[in-house]
Amino acid sequence: MPELPEVEVICRGLRQALVGQTISSVDVLVARSFPAYNEQAVGLLPGCRVTGVKRRGKLAILELKDPSGQDWCLLVHLRMTGQLIYRANLAASSGPAEGPADAPADAPEQPSAGGFAGGYPSQSLVGALPDKSTRVVIGFEDQSRLFFNDQRKFGYFKLILASGLEHEEFVSKLGPEPLDPGFDWRLLRSRLQPAGRQKPGQGQRASEASIKAKLLDQQVIAGVGNIYADESLFAARLDPRRPASSLTVPELKRLAEALCERLQRSIDDGGSTARNYVDALGLRGEFLDLHAQVYGRGGQSCPRCGQTLQKTRVAGRGTVYCPKCQH
DNA sequence: CACTTGACCTGTCCGC
């Protein structure tokens, strides 16, 4: 469920914490979480300095520079249940990270912390780390650590050259960023309704795929997942089952606007916590509680017209919509 | 070729 807003919130936190830091160690506890680790990264990552943290679609990207000056990108995809949690060095007081049983040590005291410098906030949803879902741990020279937790082991790390062919391929595969300044209804139309070659007489084959399936396709638009597809379609008053090819210009305008508004609103709320999403400090996001209108609310009444929201399946995903005001 | 479905995983929730 980490989608664009969740990954964006995590990246902002990591940027503050990691830029300028130098990696001192990498522990891969589950091999599938960093498939190529042994071949390429085992001796390469320690010594690398973090020069930036970016997001592309649902990917978090740690930009690294190795001692020889070569630039690398460490890609992290959280998939369903991945978490990236940063823990500052707690004045070396947190010895073995495993020890709720110990009493003598002033307990895992939580230094109120206004930011990363002092540790982590007491309202963190995540306890002592590593825990049983920890897959990768990256240590830094100042003794802080970045934990990659992932219950379902769908997420992964991948190290690529910043300017290599792999990078080009991965960038060009993803569709445009809906929050980039250049994103508007015309761009959305070009992605949803690509101008097919029109043979005179034989009109181009209109895409029959549902608008929801298209929104979930990362090659069409980058970063939209199930939550924001449903929320945007509701805000734009569009039936998720409609063929993408059938949207009119006014409908495309509503949808483009709804996508931007819903995604930005969620970033402002700290993202959506449906199951186990937390930000870089272990804090949950509040979008679902504060501003979501349909996701997870099947059977409840439509906040716009009062009709009962329907839960169904579109594009293989659980989908909630209002049968009365979405057309 | 366009599109849909199944597999990958594990934790949670529900009914029996």
Add this chain to the structure above:
DNA sequence: TGCGGACAGGTCAAGT
């Protein structure tokens, strides 16, 4: 209490 099964959904391979 314990167990089986459905369900959650991002992405890719396989199927229609």
